[in-house]
Amino acid sequence: MTERAGVLDSFLRPKLALRLGFALSLAILPLGLISVFQTYELLEERQVLSETALLAQTQQVFSESRDMIQAALGVGRTLSDIINDDAVSYDNCGALMRGLVEREPAYVFAGFVDPALNVTCASDGVPPAERSVTSLGTELASREIEVVMHSLEFAAGIATVSVLVPVFDGDDYRGVIWIAIHMNLLIEKLAEAAPDVNLVLFEADGGIIATAHYTDMRRAVLPENERLDLLAARGRHTFRDTNRFGITRDFAVVPLVPGKVFALGSWEPRQSGLVRLRHEQMFALYFPLLIWAITIAVAYIWVHYLVIRHVRRLRSWMRLYAAGRGDLEGAQLDNAPDELEVVAESFRAMTRRLSEQEREREADLREKTVLLREVHHRVKNNLQLISSMLNMQIRATKSAEAKHLLRRVQDRVMALSAIHRYLYMARNLSLVRADTLLDGIIQQLVMVGTLDETGRKIEVTTEFDAVEISPDQSVPLSLLATEAAINAVKHCGMTTGIDAWINIALKDLGDGNYGLSVVNSYVALTQQDMAAHGPDYGSGLGAKLIESFVAQLNGTLEINQHADRYELHVVFPVNWHSAPDAA
Template sequence: MPAETRTTGRSPARRFGWRPDRLQGIRFRLGLAMAAALLPIFILSLIQTQADFRQQAEARRVNLQLAAERSSASTKARLDSTQVLLRALSPAALGPYCTPRLSALVDDLEGYEGLYRVSPTGQAVCASGRDEGFRSGVAPAGQSGWFERLRAGEDMVVMRAPVDSDYPPALIVAIRAERPMGRFDGAMAAVIPLTTLQPDTRDPALPQGSETALTDGAGRLLTASDASAFQLSGGGDVAGWVERARNDGAAVFEARDSRGQRRDYAGAALAGGDLYVLISAPSPGLLSWARLNPIGALLLPLGAWLTAFAAVMLLSERLFIRWLDYLERVAAIYAKGRFSVRPIQAMNAPSEIRVMARTLDEMAEAITVRDRSLTDSLAEKDALMREIHHRVKNNLQIISSLLSMQQRAVADASAKAALGDTRQRISALALIYRTLYQSDDVRHADARVFLTELVGQLIASEAGRGPMVVSSVEADTLYVDPDKLAPLALWLVEAVSNAQKHAFAGRGGHLKVRFRVDGATSVLEVEDDGPGVPSDDDVGVGRTLMGAFAKQLRGEAQMLPAPGGGTIARMTFATPEAVHPEEAP
């Protein structure tokens, strides 16, 4: 009955569906193909998002510039109101109540440190503020830059007041005073603390992390919410932007601050070329576009791409890969020779897989039928070979029996001995065929078993004709084919016959047969305890045949004296190729 395949003992990697070779499999390639197909959409989404980011970045810079202009307008309005106040006070600033009036205005109006009336010579003729003196740079003002500019004809000057440890940083705002004929008549000046002019960073239109500052006409910081944001990397400053702001009314640029952070800067002029507003905000980073709209810009396209990729991997696993793994396991079982397993589960697979499973099933059935036919043919051939060997053995035994009858009928002793030797040789050949058809494999025989039986047969054939001969056999196991076994057997027949004729005749004795396999060389020895090595004059047909049989095995035969007396007939030859080499028990 066909059996359904079962898989056990799988490694954890295979059990959970992952193997290193999956990188070369259909599922991985389908996933890569789908990923490549969806990649342009993902890239297009990234490009569109990047374009949106650039638009947003540009809008951010525009907003930063607008915020600078708004701050500039707000601060400029404050300066304009100061100018209006100074012009309104200029005619009345020379009266007897000038000082109390200016002091009262400073107390009532927020954001003023002091108000001053300066004579054409630069002396303060009327002032609010402290009794102990005037702020440095206000009076005497004869050599001050702002006073000289007013004397030269400018209507209004705005500049930073000189640093004075007794006063906070401030601006001097001064207007030109003239007599009715246009003659220079001094100036009206107001001192405004810089903190009151600082642009507000709480403007909702400003990006997070924005900082504000006021600079003079040379680009030097007058006041800043965070001075490090306006100190550029490498020790530079932001003075270079003033020219653009002076020419265009506003300027936008990008630079790195002293902490290495990339920032956007936007500035605008406040009062002519004397005062400027500068706003700074961190520049968007490389991936800040993803933070602006993380779901729509990055997560949604990436999620769609990953979902499609995972769907392809899962569907390929369910539709193809698991069935291919199943067929692979079935094929592996077939490779081990178990063709009784049938891919029954594949009947629920897609049509292409069913076709492959049906093909495997038909292949297994064809191999099973072929194997059965080959097995039957081999069994029949084996039986025929055994029958042939049996018949050859029987025929040789018949020939041996005929020779035995002829031997008994011959009266000549030499002829009788020759017939006996021939009969022994034929019996040895018959023993080869008997060993073959009695062995498990009719094509090969174990030399150890064969030599043991042959020695016993040779000794038994002469047992009743004289004194007893005791034999012992020590042999290694070696499976060889009959072509190599025949010369080995015939050499042994000649060696044992020679010992029976010359060593044991009329006295009996002890016969030792040894067969050793030593790698590429084998040695077969026949030792007797007779009178010793025969002389060269006694060389007959047997010794000649022994040499000829040794040459057939690519070896040589020797007759040597035994250590304890007697003779050793030795044949050293190349070891025949072993079919099933194994150690002798």
Template sequence: MMLRRFLWPFRTGLARRLTTINILALLPLLLLAALLTRELFKEYESNQARAALGMTVRAAEPEINLIRAARTLSETLAAIAPGVLRDEDSCRRIMDLAAASHPDFSLVGYIGEDGMMTCGSHGREYNFAGTDLLARMTQSGGAQTTLARVGPVSGVPVLSVPSAVMRPDGTPGGLIVVSVPQHVLHTDRIKSDDEPSEVPEGLLTFDSEGQLLTTSVVVPRALQLMPQGRELSELAQMGSVSFLDTDFTGTERSYAVVPLTSELFLLGIWNREAGSGLAALRVSPFLIFGLVLISCFTAATLAADRLVTRHVRSLASAMEAFASGSRQSYRSTLHDPPAEIAVLAEAYDLMTETIQREEAELEDLLREKEYLLREVHHRTGNSMQLIASILRMHIRETRDPVQKGVLDHLYGRVMILSTVHLGLYRTSGVSSLDMQRLFNDVISRVDLLHSRPERNRSVVAEIETLSLPPQQAVPMALMLSEVLPAFYSAYSDEEADPVVVHLSMTSDHNAVFAIDGPAGALPRLNGTDGTVPSQIGARLLRNFVRQLDGEMDLISLSPDRLRFEMKFTARAPQSSAEDEAAMGRIGA
């Protein structure tokens, strides 16, 4: 949560726009800086390559001097050999003198055309005929330096430097061979604290065909240090070059190739730490570009947050609190805002004060309305009770049976209306009525009005839990108050089957309202018994069915049982204004 709050300003639209504008404004400078840094990097890389080559040459200076001395000695002896080869003693003496002047050489000798060395330093003789070493030296015409992993004479790895002997008539006359032991070529180097990078990880010599000749480390280690992406034969074609690559152990290293002769090449292998400055500079153009971008983004974001977004967040928090219903901390508290945002905050404070004042007025109006509604309901209930009392007095005073029956019906309807009004009064402000409770109240009122001690009858209410809007619930209750007395009046003294009131849903929106009772209630329900109350009741039933958009039917279940059934579509609860309008239509 804290990270989200911290990163929120960086994700605002204003910060992004300011950052974009700053980047676009500085983009030419950024590109120029990147190009200049790239050129600097190229120049530095070139200097670094030359430095790596120089370091390799300096590190291999003893080997280079020794190989060159061997080559010089070999070519010198090959030049004077035609004059001294006639005398074997003179030949051996010259070979001994040459070996004595260069104690690092293990062998200096002459190999005849038949492969037999009869003139060698220290009086050594050896038959090279048929050996791979002689074949390789002869194949190159005595010009290629050859590596022997096991010297035939010395028994140790040597580098053989041959030179062809030419007779006065220009025909080949054998080879002069100078052998340099490998352990002499690569003496141990001790790294100093002052110049830790002056000693390479390894120095390798190889020929133009990519054949490894000598190494400053053991051969298995040398094979591990070789670059993965390039063969030695490829490096021989590249001339003087330095590059970065990964060895076969997965370590990134610096490599430098130095041609010693046209056939002999030196490969210097350096630890990657020696080129760490080069690697750092390699990413510097992108690093500078990225740093400038980050600086622009940070500056724009902080500026946007300082000048705009923090004030907008404060206003947004106040608005959210006000919208959620809080009236305690809704006012904006801005510290040193810009003039434009200060005007916005002042307008917001004025708006909230106006809304609060209007809300207070509305609450007063609502309380007054509720009070008036309660007073209206109270007075309406009192008026209905007063009308019912007056009707009751007339019923007691009237002797005419016809007038008394009419007054009884009027009294019953007034009491039913009072019951329905009481149900509405209890649920004032509710958009739907509980039909189970309302029907039970109406049934109790009808049973109280029409029950007789001498008659045994009862009502079974099979009413599902159902809520209807007042514009349907009121007609339903009044319809029940008209139908149920008709079944009550049709009871004979001996009948005991109860009246069954049924209300249920048959599908998602379709409902069925039915009452089962004595078949004798049919004339009163359809208004054919000849009395005015029954005709008025039948007319009211049709009006109620029309208000409900339903279908009414009288079904004979048996000779003694009749069903009043009405099917209608249950509506969804409506708003209070619609309820009041619907109640007005029902009252009309």
């Protein structure tokens, strides 16, 4: 788990190149921000100038139309002052209106409408009784200056742009001066002003007054996503949108009569206009990013050439050395800086020292291993010599009881000899294969199926798992198995003539524990058997030795005696620690 966490942490930790890139980014960040800020300031200024130029062009195109409407408003204000003179009669008023229309060809009609919406005097001399006006009732009753598109019912429905100027005598409302401009003349002025521009005159509420081409498709030149009343509410401004034909256009809105009449110009997009400004804005944003990317790339190439590639080569040397490759004396860096050459030389010196120390350690280990094997060999020879001396004593002894006791001592000595023989022949002296060791001891005790000097055959079966123990555990375990086997011989029914058997097993129980089991057939000894073996037979020495060996293994002992079998079970830990009282 710790190793996996270390690998994950190494994967998530930023690499040297990323750290350098982050550091360089922070270094050039102020310059980039200053560049972006200054460029945007310049672009905003240029955009304001471009919008101003577009608005000025739009206002210039509408100049004649604006002058015509402004002139009509001026005339209306002048007439309102004249009408307020009580000396003006109906005949004088009519003559005044007729003279105005005759002097100005753009005017179709001029008249005065009283608060009751009756034309009291007019340019064509029509009697007032026939001039009741209802179609402009809302505009005439608003008591404000109005400019609207209107068809004159009494003049064969001529389309006009009607300019309405209220007349006040102090706070007393007297009526409205009505001047009608011929619509065709206004349309001609718009059409002649700029053939490649779509022009629209509209009211503050969004009603269209006039267009350059006053046809059924006149609304198709309007912006698709904007309303005229909302454009009028924003005042003087420019924007980009598609018209209702789906063509992208630059639009400019200019007030001609503040709050009343507005002009909308629709222009072909120009590279020097809004489009170019947007491109330059994008360039102002991405140019510092481009400079940053180039700076990071150049810095990375140089850092990689001067540092990273040498660091990676040093890392590969370390990995090779960790994998067991010690021949790094000839490893060299390629044109590395002096600082990294010092690091490489230090690493090579370290590998030389470690390799020399490793060779010395291996030589010492081989020497100690040879000495330790020699010790085990000599101990084994000495134990075999003692076993031979005991064997000679057994042959010379006449007493059956003495022979029996000497035989048991000889078995214990041979068990110790088997341990040292195994250690002498083993390749690894730090761990002992317990199954191989016990199998050799049991085979020696069985002596080709015979466990007693009388030559009786006892069926012996073994079942050993391939487990490893320390050399310190091997001595008490071997002696424990020997004593348990000797104890099994006593109770397996050697004098009754039944089939005697012994089963010896060594198992890996899991959870860090091993288990040794010795199970044998069982027949209780008679008084004659006890007397035949002497008064010291069954004195309990073997049981005491077994308990002592179990304590040395820091294990637990369990003995179960049944009518037909005798069971001995020992459980001891793999990680062995001497019992406190084992000494």
